[in-house]
Amino acid sequence: xxxxxxxxxxxxxxxxxxxxxxxxxxxxxxxxxxxxxxxxxxxxxxxxxxxxxxxxxxxxxxxxxxxxxxxxxxxxxxxxxxxxxxxxxxxxxxxxxxxxxxxxxxxxxxxxxxxxxxxxxxxxxxxxxxxxxxxxxxxxxxxxxxxxxxxxxxxxxxxxxxxxxxxxxxxxxxxxxxxxxxxxxxxxxxxxxxxxxxxxxxxxxxx
Numbered sequence: 001x002x003x004x005x006x007x008x009x010x011x012x013x014x015x016x017x018x019x020x021x022x023x024x025x026x027x028x029x030x031x032x033x034x035x036x037x038x039x040x041x042x043x044x045x046x047x048x049x050x051x052x053x054x055x056x057x058x059x060x061x062x063x064x065x066x067x068x069x070x071x072x073x074x075x076x077x078x079x080x081x082x083x084x085x086x087x088x089x090x091x092x093x094x095x096x097x098x099x100x101x102x103x104x105x106x107x108x109x110x111x112x113x114x115x116x117x118x119x120x121x122x123x124x125x126x127x128x129x130x131x132x133x134x135x136x137x138x139x140x141x142x143x144x145x146x147x148x149x150x151x152x153x154x155x156x157x158x159x160x161x162x163x164x165x166x167x168x169x170x171x172x173x174x175x176x177x178x179x180x181x182x183x184x185x186x187x188x189x190x191x192x193x194x195x196x197x198x199x200x201x202x203x204x205x206x207x
Contacts, residue, residue: 004169008055009107011127017175019184024171025108028149028164031059033088035160036153037096040103050152051164053104059133060088060111062159065148080148082165086138087112090130098122114176114185124181131173144170
């Protein structure tokens with residue numbers, strides 16, 4: 001049975017998740033990358049978010065969105081059509097992620113690849129998780145979004161601004177950092193490094 005977590009979520013919702021577990025999200029999903037994280041955590045700029053992310057999820061993604069006039073006439077209100085939404089490498093946000101988690105109360109970070117020690121420590125301290133969304137599935141990701149609810153900080157450009165999107169079932173999401181600070185990518189790196197060393201030593205002994 002597929003595990004679905006409804007947003008906003010809390011510590012109890014995420015506590016049982018372990019690295020390698022798979023789940024789906026239901027509710028409002030928000031996108032944001034480098035510029036959003038920097039704006040919120042920068043000591044000089046330190047801007048407040050235009051929406052509440054406490055208990056929510058932020059997706060490290062640069063979506064491709066098409067503007068559609070609601071009634072087809074110039075100057076009318078704009079509707080948005082999501083074309084694709086693939087993950088960005090989360091390690092790009094490592095510099096700001098811990099501060100972002102602390103300041104916003106966000107509970108789920110989503111992206112491509114792993115994150116580092118600072119993010120893992122923040123996940124453990126604040127009961128958050130980092131997850132991986134499969135790469136190469138940007139169009140499928142767009143199909144999992146029911147509609148775009150709102151957009152903020154449009155001056156940052158399409159890929160960098162905050163998009164708030166409604167989803168009934170977004171995933172699969174693979175837990176890469178759990179609420180205990182365990183880090184799947186770090187563990188895998190250490191494991192394969194140890195195997196590499198053993199293999200090299202075995203070869204050297206037979207030279």
